[in-house]
Amino acid sequence: MERAVVHVILFGLLLALVTGLPNKEDWDIYSFHINATVTSRYATTVITSRVANRMDESKEIEFHVRIPKNAFISKFKMFIDGQAYDGVVKAKDQAQKQYSDAVSSGQSAGIVSSVGRTLEEFKTSVNVGAHKKVTFELTYEELLKRRLGKYELQIHARPMQPVKDFKVDVYIQENAGISFINVQGGLSTNALANAITKTHADKQAWVYFYPTEDQQKTCEGCGEKGMNGDLVIVYDVNRNASLGDIKRSVGYFVHHFAPHDLPRIPKNVVFIIDQSGSMHGRKIQQTRIALIHILGDLAEDDYFGLVSFDSEIFHWKRELVQASKQNLKSAKKFAENINDRGATDINIAVLEGARMLNAHPREGSASILILLTDGDPTSGVTDLNQIQSNIKNAIADKFPLYCLGFGYDVNFKFLETMSLQNNGAARRIYEDSDADLQLKGFYQEVATPLLTDVTMIYLGGTNLTQTNFSQYYDGSEIVVAGQISDNNLETFIPQVVAISGTSKVMFSETNITEKVSDDHIQRVWAYLTVKQLLEKELQLSGPEKDKVKEEAMELSLKYSFVTPLTSMVVTKPSGESTDVLHKPKEGATHTEQRRGGSAGGLAGGCAGGGCHTLHRGTGGLTRGQAGRTMFGGYGVGGVPGRRANSMPGRTMFGGYGAGGLPGHRVSSMPGLSKSTFLPMPFLDIEAIEEYDSPSFIAATVATATTATGPLSHRFLLKDGGHSIPLCFDIIGNKRLQLLHSPSRELTVNGELDSVQDGGFTKIVIHVKTDHFIEIDVNGVTVREGQTVTHHTGEETITAGSLTLIKRSMEVDVAIGDIRIAILLHEKQGEKFLWPALRLQPSDNSTGGILALKLPVYKELRHHSLTKLKINEQTMDAVITGAVDYSNAPPPQMGCWLVSADAALQRPLQDFHVAQL
Secondary structure, three states, X not given: OOOEEXXXXXXXXXXXXXXXXXXXXXXXXXXXXXXXXEEOOEEEEEEEEEEEEOOOOOEEEEEEEEEEOOOEEEEEEEEEOOEEEEEEEEEHHHHHHXXXXXXXXXXXXXXXXXXXXXXXXXXXXXXXXXXXXXXXXXXXXXXXXXXXXXXXXXXXXXXOOOOOEEEEEEEEEOOOOEEEEEEEOHHHOHHHHHHEEEEEEOOEEEEEEOOOHHHHHHOOOOEOOEOOEEEEEEEEEOOOOOOOEEEEEOOEEEEEEOOOOOOOOOEEEEEEEEOOHHHOOHHHHHHHHHHHHHHHOOOOOOEEEEEEEOOOEEEOOOOOEEOOHHHHHHHHHHHHOOOXXXXXXXXXXXXXXXXHHHOOOOOOOEEEEEEEEOOOOOOOOOOHHHHHHHHHHXXXXXXXXXXXXXXXXXXXXXXXXXXXXXXXXXXXXXXXXXXXXXXXXXXXXXXXXXXXXXXXXXXOEEOOOOOEEEEEEOOOOEEEEEEEHHHOHHHOEEEEEEEEOOEEEEEOOOEEEEEOOOOHHHHHHHHHHHHHHHHHHHHOOHHHHHHHHHHHHHHHHHOOOEOOOEEEEEOOOOOOOOEEEEOOOOOOOHHHHOOOOOXXXXXXXXXXXXXXXXXXXXXXXXXOOOOOOOOOOEOOOOOOOEEOEOOOOOOOOOOEOHHHOOOEEOOOOOOOOEOOOOOOOOOOOOOOOEEXXXXXXEEOOOXXXXXXXXXXXXXXXXXXXXXXXXXXXXXXXXXXXXXXXXXXXXXXXXEEOOOOOOOEEEEEEEEOOOEEEEEXXXXXXXXXXXXXXXXXXXXXXXXXXEEEEEOXXXXXXXXXXXXXXXXXXEEOOEEEEEEEEEEOOOOOOOEOHHHOOOOOEEEEEEOOEEEEEEOOEEEEOEEEEEEOOOOOOOOEEXXXXXXXXXXXOOOHHHHEOOOO
């Protein structure tokens, strides 16, 4: 019998898609997760897709993934019937032999990708038996690039069906401190907005996206096939040191250099515009629109030139002129009259642009040459190597050349090589309605030069990535990685020398952060080194080219990177075909990118978009750092710290503000010793923090002495409207009502444990009158009438209208428009639970601690004391510390400590329950 085929596609930056929409009874994507972890701008993403064959016959399930172009796949696994099948990275020629052998034997073996704007496609497939399941797990890595003052992590989702267990988890850790973080894109608005939870805690940030099945069908652009849109996480880091920050691990370092508050440098720029016949229609129209806009952005102290070309060149002016209002008006009129005609002589056009810049040397300025073309040279000099040689000699490393290739007919490899040979970069402009915006966006990236002739110096460093940069632009970042000779920091001296206008500047102060224990920094070095070796290989020929290529391949194999020189061989059960994952080159044509028996239909497969994914961090979920003592004595951002009183069994936070400003004192409470000076990292009253989607979380501070009073548990209430959340203590191992939804006939109760500053020992969920679910640190127990089942492994559990997904360190609960994550934490050998509301219910009648919103409060200062005014009630408040257990790993936080009744705006007794 011929096997039925279902296409499961992961798409977007991190996602999965099913092409075609068979009956739900035939197949089921019962789980897809995306888990992205970003540490020091280096992102590791794990996409996990779980699919069940519901048919009475075997079927071939195809896994089709799109990942960022800049990423390297580093791991791929399939799990079938408890057996893991690992992908193996091999040299491309070895992998190709296996691929060719498979094709020659008549097997379906094609895996190569077409290239979209920011994504690449890969696919494989496997035969799944009747009523069996398969799990696909893909890991890839990339260094996020800073553009226009921000980093972006994009998630595009179109799973082609609503899925019960849909999760996106993003965790960001930046030791420099996160200056801001926003969630944008179509999936962050309207009906899906309350499915997003964002927490920003100085150096860490979390974004959770947990839409329900109903939301996946009713949001804008959604329907019966589920979601269709983007989620974009945008952030930047603090930049306190002019040299930037340097992180190190054993023998390796990475340096992020992005100085700010530098004066802009006037620029000399020549635009070379292709007006050959192939630019006919929308291309030339959009080029005119973009060029007119770009001319309007020139500063008055800039000088510019404008040349259009086909088989001839056409000057607006033969020399550079100042960007005065009169000159700009004339240049815009010239741009409006650029029309398509004739052949393409790239050589003569670029040489003329170089001549104009060379003829206009201007001290204290930065020169830039920008070429826009859509095709190969067809007139004049047409030998590509000769053109590259001519232009390299004319520019002579004096200024960068940026090449913009319009559309897919252009020889992008030629443009990329030519730009790299001249210290620039190439960018493809896609034929679409927003092509003019793409052109303007590129120009904005290079519009404001701040430094020229940048040289990164590392005494005591070796095996360095690129250290010389012709220009540094506002909003960008220079990243250098390398090895530290003998791992000796005392002899490791970083320094940056550059030109700012007419002056030579030197950056030498630095902040070398604490040693990193894992291989993270080493992998950043390997990633950058391979990337730059591949760029270097493009520019060379003969033995030099072979040597660089061999070096790049060796590193790719060592670190299991799928690059243009390596491929991943996908191993499968016995008797299955062999698949090979290739990484395409940006300059390759569509035909070159699609090879193999089953690859023919690839282009359209994911073009419609769509995806699903899971993120499980490497080695499982990271456990929190509960109870960690923090030392120091400085507030954040120059805001004075506060000295706080001690309370039984607690070390309070206080100290001094940055820059030596004295902290505010709060007198000790009667009978209590004064506090130790400790840092208060989140005390910027002006809004250092952002807290979104109100939720309660367990919190604890490091215990300075043995507690002699009754056990207490600290709760923390946060919201997006205040920089400092409220916190309160509950004494004893109380039973509490966490959530109650009358419309869902749902009640969630919890019992606090007997550990100081711990959490819940068990949480019980009641659904209607016939379902009882008990969750503890060991597992889940479900009672349906007289039937009792125990669950200790990772699985999906259904109890009436409620779904639980049990994992090693978390249980996710979904019912209607309610999503709760119950996290497992461990402190001093004791395990405990803590619930976090991931999706705020729309029903206003929902009650319980988790459903409460942060009350509006106002700070009242009186001498050295601070009081809070909450709903017309004034009370004493002290600054203290807490741990946010709604996240993993849980961050340290600052909060205003008030009574439970004040924070809850009702007696705590109202939330007590006699039994679970």
